[in-house]
Amino acid sequence: MKLFEICAADQDVRFSPFVWRVIMGLHHKGLAFERVPLGFVDLATTLQTEVKTVPVLEDSGEHIADSFEIIKYLERTYPDKPLFLPEELLPETPAGKQAIELNAWASRTVALGIFRLLVKDIHDVQDAENQAFFRATREPRIKKTLEEMHSGRDAIREDVRRSFEPLRDRLAKADYLSGDAPMWFDYTMFGMFQWARICSNYPVLAEGDIIHSWLDRMLDLYGGLGRAAKLAY
Ligand SMILES: N[C@@H](CCC(=O)N[C@@H](CS)C(=O)NCC(=O)O)C(=O)O
Structure with a gap:
């Protein structure tokens, strides 16, 4: 299997939240799988899927997009x-x-909150060509320059932190978001916080946040795979 992913200017820095899931x-x-690093500008020409993300x-000649x-x-x-859980795969059931x-x-x-805090850091880790692409595609989305978003980030951080409350509710009851052991939702959320930690040392989470303890457990999984990821700074 091959997994196509985004890399920073340093090709060993692989930061996509959706890929980490x-x-x-x-x-x-x-x-077993091989990881294939790409810049944003390479996606349209390299990916053999309709969706270029x-x-x-x-896998076996098939290309599947969307995490x-x-x-x-x-x-x-x-x-x-x-x-x-078996029912979670059946879209018509409550689960x-x-x-x-x-x-x-x-x-x-969650992705949007972290994005608003770190957008300039995510830009800065890329090479000049990908930075230009990132700025041109992201600024219209946020309706601000990256620098404006960056300078206002301290003012919005508490709101972003509050938006993670459903995670804290779950972690008050069990070690993992899915219960006693990690499942897809843990990996989905791990991707978000791993993205933040790879691209930036800005404290997205407050000290003592219960999410930190869970993140530590997630970073230890599979021989410390997440913890071993190269950071951009
Ligand atoms: N819904 C998609 C979102 C994937 C996504 O947005 N990936 C970003 C990288 S983190 C991307 O490929 N962006 C390409 C672009 O902006 O041109 C998924 O879950 O896989």
């Missing part, structure tokens, strides 16, 4: 060591609906 999911299942997983689709594909194709909602919440609320 899949990396963890592949390790959870004990599957990473992650893209290549949630990839994780579900892995579950269907390699059912050992489940990532989902299936909740999985879709949690995935959307992670991608919208």
Whole structure:
């Protein structure tokens, strides 16, 4: 299998939140894969999928885009060591609906919050060509310059931290977001905080936040795979 992902100017710095979900999911299942680093500007010409975002997983000649689709594909194709509760894969059941909602919440609320805090840092880790692409595509989305967003970040950080409350509610009851052991939702959220820690040393989380203890446990999984990731600073 091959996993296509985004890299920084230093190709060993691999920071995509959506890719980290899949990396963890592949390790959870004990599957071997090769990681293929790309810059943002390479995606349109390299990816053989209709959607030109990473992650893209290549498996037996098939190319699958979108992290949630990839994780579900892995579950269907390699059912050992489940990532989902069986009902979570059935979109018409309450558990299936909740999985879709949690995935959307992670991608919208959590990713957007971290993005607003770190957008300039994420820009700075890239090479000049990718920086130009990133600025040209991101500034219209945030309707501000990267520098304006950056200089206002301390003022919005408390709101972003508050938006993580559903994670704290879960972690007050169990070691992992999914219960006693990590499953897909842990990997989904891990991707977000791993992105933040790889791109920046800005404290997204407050000291003493229960999310830190969970993140430490996540960083220790699979021989400390997450902790060993190269940081950009
Ligand atoms: N819904 C997608 C989102 C993936 C995504 O946005 N990936 C970013 C990198 S973190 C990307 O490839 N962006 C390409 C671009 O902006 O041109 C997923 O879950 O895989």
